[in-house]
Amino acid sequence: MTTPGTSGVEVSPQFPVLDxxxxxxxLAVLTTHTSFQTGEYLGNGVGGTLLARLDVGVAIFFVLSGFLLSRAWLARQALGLPRPGLSTYYEKRALRILPVYLVVVVIAYLFVGGNEDAGVGNWLSSTVLIDSFVGKSLPYGLTHMWSLAVEATFYLVLPVLMVAVRPRRSxxxxxxxLGAMLLLSVLWLALSPHLDTNVAGSPGLWLPAYLTWFAAGIGLAAVHVAHQQGSTTWVVQQVVALGRLPGVCWSLAIGLLLVAATPLAGPTLLEASSVTESITKHLLYAGIGTLLVLSGVFTAPGTYSRVMAWQALRHLGHISYSVFCVHLAVLAGAFHLTGVEVFTGHGLLIWTTTLVLSLAASEVLYRVVEMPALRLQGRLRRHESVATSTTSPDTTATTR
Known part of the structure; x- marks a missing residue:
């Protein structure tokens, strides 16, 4: 629901294009994973490299999270309202990501080949989302969940980051x-080869390596709030003007993606071979994610907004979290169903099979798992408040 403030700032505006x-x-993440496992990365020139670079979908997710989550904090600060309650905030985040994730963990361990020897410790580390913190590899069907662990870590630290934004000197x-987040990311990427060798887990897959992408989202959130407050600063005006030109945003993003497909961003395979290449790829992805999200933040009425806000497309966005979670387990099943061996081609067949089955499975997960979990928001706290009120009215008054 949209809640306008007296200064023009909305606490909860809708951004249909972002769905x-x-x-x-x-879709980008699903495509890059199917392309990798069918061997389409190599032997297809620039096209294969572009398929590899579709892992930029993760950057889009992180910029989106930075924007959507920080904006609520910044808007409330601009209106002089209290910060969001931490219990409510963390409950929402947990109910948003954990139910579907836990279902997919069970699916991966029970049905995806390669996990047959998993022990209690493996199950436990996956259940609490710490695989990338304790090991160098992730279970089959869950290898992409390092990014969800990064998201969860960002959820945990966001309230602390928002405290650093002082109301009088916002x-x-x-x-x-934002500068500190960018600097830490670059330094972390520079040190990653040393850290990966000398530290347990996979430090290159931890939050510090991706803070730039979240910072970009926070920056967009700050500009959006400032714009609603009526700011006419040069930065705000230029960002808003660019956001109202979605064709330009997409053209620039595609241009950056083409640059990322050159040797400047490293080889076609997943990891850059040098620190310079790694940082270059990281910054190019930050630019791509920022431009695409920007096109959905300040969207002006027109063809772009009408098409991108089409309900069927928005629904795909609603089930996209389940698509992300389940698609690698489905991909393993697609190879089994088609009889195709890994790395032997047939990319279009495997991609189509994986996409169709992932969408079907995600529709079920969305209706059976995601929506019921989201409807639980607030119930536990309300039950706790009722129970507390029967024993300590004074405490209840304080906690409310």
Missing amino acids: TLRAIGA GRSLAGL
């Missing part, structure tokens, strides 16, 4: 925060 962009990010403190 469709979320679906595009999930511009300066925000700039300092």
Whole structure:
């Protein structure tokens, strides 16, 4: 629901285009994974490299998260309202990601080949989403969940990051925060080869390596709130003007993707071979994610907004989280169903099979798992408040 403030700032505005962009990010990730496992990366020139670079879908997710989650904090600050309650915030985040994730963990361990020897420790580390913190590899069917662990870590630290934005010096403190996040990411990427060798787990897959992408989303959120407040600063005006030109945003994003497909961003395979290539790829992906999300933040009425806000496309965005979670387990099943061996081609067949089955499975997960879990939001806290009120009225008054 949209809640306008007296200054023009809305606490909970709707961004229909972002739903469709979320679906595009999930489709990009599904496509890059199917292309890798069918061997389409190699032997197809620039086309194969572009397929490899569709892992930029993760950058889109992270910029989206940075924007959508931080905006609520920044808007409330601009209106002089209290910060979001931590119990409510963490409950929403947990109910949003954990139910479907836990279902997929069970599917992967029971039905995806390669996990037959998994022990209690493996099950436990996957259940609590710490595989990338304790090992160098992730279970089959769950290898993409490192990014969900990064998301979850960002959820945990976001309230702390928002505390760093001082109300009376919000511009300066925000700039300092975003600069620090960018600097830490670059330093982390520079140190990643050393960390991966000397630290348990996979430090290259931890939050510090991706803070730039979240910072980009936070920056967009700050611009959006400032724009609603009536700011006419040069930065705000230029960002808003660019956001109202979605064709330009997409053209620039595609241009950056083409640059990312050159040797500047490293080889075709998943990991860059040098620190310079890794940082270059990281910054190019930050630009792509920012431009695409920007096209959905300040969208002006027109063909782009009408098409991207089409309900069928938005629904794909609604089920995109389930698509992301389940598609690797489905991909393993697609190879089994078609009789195709891994890395032997038939990319279009495997992609089509995986997409159709993933959409079908995600529709079920969305209706049977996601929606019921989301409807639980607030119930546990309300039950706790009722129970507390029967024993300690004074405490209840305080907690409310």
